[in-house]
Amino acid sequence: MMKALVNKKSSEQASETEISVNHQKLIDATIETIAKRGLADTTIAHVAKRAKVSQGYANFRFKSKDNLLISSLQYLSDEYKKSWQKIFEEKNIDPIDRIIRIIQNDFSSKIANRNKISVWIAFYSEVKFRPSYLAICQRQDEIYSQQMEKLVSEINNIANQKEFTPKEVSETYHSMVDGLWQRILFDPKIYTNEFCKNLVLKYFKSIYVNEDRFA
Amino acid sequence: MMKALVNKKSSEQASETEISVNHQKLIDATIETIAKRGLADTTIAHVAKRAKVSQGYANFRFKSKDNLLISSLQYLSDEYKKSWQKIFEEKNIDPIDRIIRIIQNDFSSKIANRNKISVWIAFYSEVKFRPSYLAICQRQDEIYSQQMEKLVSEINNIANQKEFTPKEVSETYHSMVDGLWQRILFDPKIYTNEFCKNLVLKYFKSIYVNEDRFA
């Protein structure tokens, strides 16, 4: 059976970014298991079975369950970050179109689906007791907020909007997203991605009254 | 040692609402333990110790750990409900003052503190896997939303506001509250109760432009 490193050029050292298939298989399996069974019921045995490796290997590969969970959260965080980072960087696109893309991304089915959300909230629920979880979440939030404020600031200038500061708009948006994600988990029949997205657009419409693209 | 029922009139049957001291002691201890250690690390032994009863008794009294957790969530939910129910019912108070009281309540230190929030989120994180948790949370949300929409509807009439429907305003507020609670957990230095409350007031200011009380 072939269960070794991938991309490993023969006789050459693996680069630092090269990671074994099993590493990623285990992270995927962890996220899937949390989504399917909840964090409380996520055991190394379940994860290993889903990743199709032995239980002993899963532990060996990540040194501990704790470490596997942290790596999975980090992966989730990186994945999300990649999705918005590139939108913020599209400097040639109009700021308002850019923020609309951010909103679309935050409520795309790839990001805002019950499985992903339940995993996020599972980690959130432990944030108070695990400094490493907190650090990952805080870092993520900080960069997102920073970029968001900058973007809102541009829009405020264009729209000549002075009543609401970039920080206020950014924080309000951010909290709405978190809250709506939670509600998607509770009642996906009512809180469809479309519903949530429109609610947020409507919020922006209340701030930028003359801007039709939010309607 | 005196460890029996309270309020029990001699020779009379205990009324249905009469509940033993130990019952409440155990629920309080459960909530405190979840707040201090997290749901994952909340064991019957820890709860019993905190409630100063034996481990065997805790289990006996609630039949199972699961049942104890459900009772604790229900208690938390009832406690919160009591805090807003009476505000919604103050029909002699101006609707805008009433909604401001709702906001003040949602960000009062009794409701929006890290301990309580962490317990809520602990339960939220299991909602997808425990129908009984989901039912309690959904019922709560439903009544709250219903009352909130009615209140917003009154305000819309007074303010002659037609752009934003009561449902939209209510949902936006509700998601903001959930999101901000989450953020209080992450970074209470930045997200003080005052900060959160003002952010929400500012949102209402954006809807009811001519109403100074939200400023």
Add this chain to the structure above:
DNA sequence: TTTTGTATTGAATAATCATTCAATTTTTAT
């Protein structure tokens, strides 16, 4: 092919924890 090093297995271990229940204490009724 043989040797050597690495990857992977799976069964054993030890710790944790919910639950049970016989024994004990406390309360109530007579």
Add this chain to the structure above:
DNA sequence: ATAAAAATTGAATGATTATTCAATACAAAA
């Protein structure tokens, strides 16, 4: 005061689970 009933204890049980590690499979080198 005594007996009967109810409340409460705490130690034992059995199930679950992370972690370890000796044994095996595999890949690369010679």
